Amino acid sequence: MGLIEVDAVSKAFWIPNERRDTVREHFLGLLRPRRFDRLQALDAVSFTLRQGETLGVMGRNGSGKSTLLKIVCGVYAPDAGKVIVRGAVTPILELGVGWNPELDAVDNILLIGSVMGLSLGELRRDMEEILAFAELERFANLKLKHYSTGMSARLGYAVAFKAVRDVLVLDEIFAVGDAGFRKRCEERYWQLHAQGHTVIVVSHDPRTIAGFCDRALLLDGGRIVMEDTGVAVADRYVSLLTSGS
């Protein structure tokens, strides 16, 4: 029995030839039926992830990596198949977590930390540590709308690394911050790994997958085309890119 079991998961998006986002557009278009193209983002994807494993996911743009992560995290619902998650998932999707730009860092940490399953007591206790990890102590009371992209991303990683309970999901790991911050992220990652936490990492960087992942999947066209060690999958991904096939 795995910590995460993904069983024949499929997901498709229907792309209309004309977007209609309003009541007015739908009303005016009553006599002009739309054509929909089916985009199969995931096609019968299955894998199992055990406690303490690190799984890498590689694939070209549009191969279904982000959709797969969002389904595992419970953000998207699959069209078919089943995902069983026996634990709490802490995600950092698309290089960050969700922020309210009108609130300062402290309130945003309390908000996103609560969503990630931390109590207010834990968050208040760890507040200084989170801000210190992100090197943002001086900007704790600055609204997020005044933060740079890098500052927001650092804060997201700091909260997520603190909130991890069972599974950490990272979309493009260590892609933010300067060398010092990336080093701290790597240290924290190995610390979580040593504690037995389970991690899913999506990356385009073969060195990341080869260096951090016990096992990896290679996605192409929404299907798993290879499942092997991180090193083997990273090599295959590079050859896939260089061959252009």
Place this chain on the structure above:
Amino acid sequence: MTNASAGTELGSPLPAPAVAEARRARRAASRTVVRAGLVWTLVRTDFKARYHGTFGGFVWALLKPLSMFVVLMAVFSFLFASNPTYKLDLIVGLFLWDFFAEATRTGLTSLHAKGFLLTKARCPSWILVVTSIANAAITLVVFCAIITVFLAGAGHAPSLAALGAFAAYCLALVAIVVGFSLASSVLFLRYRDLNQVWDVVVQAGFFLAPVIYPLGILPERFHVYLFLWPPTPIIEFSRAALVAGTIATRTAHFYLALDAAVCLLAGIVIFRRFAPRAAEYV
């Protein structure tokens, strides 16, 4: 293409010795405590973002219906000079209407406004909708206190029974607003001009509900239609209890409860139908 077995399940956690220490540290933070923390943080940060965290900002929110009351009373008290309780009826109607209009507007856009939480983590979306009306509810509670003082000052101090009935009417109104907000919040993600449509409905609804006029000035055959508009029975029953000191009949209460239950249930059904894919439309 939806498969009946499709879905993401949260099963019981595996025994994990390696993360046992982390688990023990988190044990105190039960699911309920975390949820309560999330609700409190959402309400507090909404309040802070809206009123800039100041008491003055909140007072400003109270001034809107108060100033409306003063202006309307100055104009319409001449028109309804024969009605000695007009100003009391007006303040009760206005404050209830203000809650309805404000809460439904906020509820309608709540999931879109909190989209940053929906797309980046698994978040209980119904909490985002229900907490979005908290600010309007806080204002309603303050208004209830103001109304009671105002009525007492005008020599119409409400009895305990009247206050109890008024509290029940407010609860029914909250149920109606929550039902509307649940339904409209998921539909707004698909129809982005729904807020403009609702603004028009609210504007027309202000005159459809007997906020600034006594219902009695309209022919009785129209009353049944006006009572189909949810705020109408709430306003009329509240006025009867607080100002006239009479409680509506059991049949009238039954219909009001049915009205609130239907609105709430319809909202829940629509929400459950569309919410699982809400993140795809944010």
